[in-house]
Amino acid sequence: MGNSWKTGPAVETHRVQGIVWGVPLGVLGIGVLGSLREPELSLLSAAFMLGWTQGVGP
């Protein structure tokens, strides 16, 4: 068993960080690229990002 009680939380922290940053930045990247053809997409992807951060709750 060793120190598995320590490695568990560390793994979860990395997983959580990857999702917390990866999802909104991915959508923003798509929006920025898409805005080359449709300028409103950058606004919409930014709105998605703001909504994502609101989802964490008070």
Added chain:
Amino acid sequence: MGALGPLGKVAGHHGRWVLQVGLYTAAGSLSSALVGFLLGAAGQALGMGISPLWKAVGVVWLLALLGRSLGKLRFPLPQWRRQTRDVWAKRFSWEAAAALWGLDIGLAFTTRITFSGYWGPAGVAILLSRPMLGMMLFLAYWWGRAALVWTAPLLFPSAAATPWVMDALAYQRPAFQALHRLGLVAMIGGLILQIVSL
């Protein structure tokens, strides 16, 4: 949403979880779309959006929100300090409760706001004065909010991991704050792109 039903990874309950979060997302989409449409229509009725000047006003508004978020500016923003009603989960079926929560939270103005960036899409929807764009802005905002719920099966790999993940999420608040500021910067960039592409 976790209070209403088991997470997607819990054996035997995947279908119920998907239906519950689907109802929540769909109901919130309805109320968000309505709010965004009405804000755009209100701007239109007030005669905003005709001149590109209003987009510049939008940039100033977003910069003010960013300054407030960074602690450089201080000004009050109205918000209703309430959370959605837990009692709905006891009074109604879980399908109805999920839909009611979505409708309520999708309205956005009726529940407590975590970060002031919410007022970014609200201000831009009024200033650009295009009801359909206002609707799309609020739908994008809501889908971002609901997306965090949809990622729960990824965030919570098993029931046993829940305490660790909850701790990890609590430590992510600075990350959410940073992403919120980045969202405001991205929205400023989007408006500037609209101004220069006229």
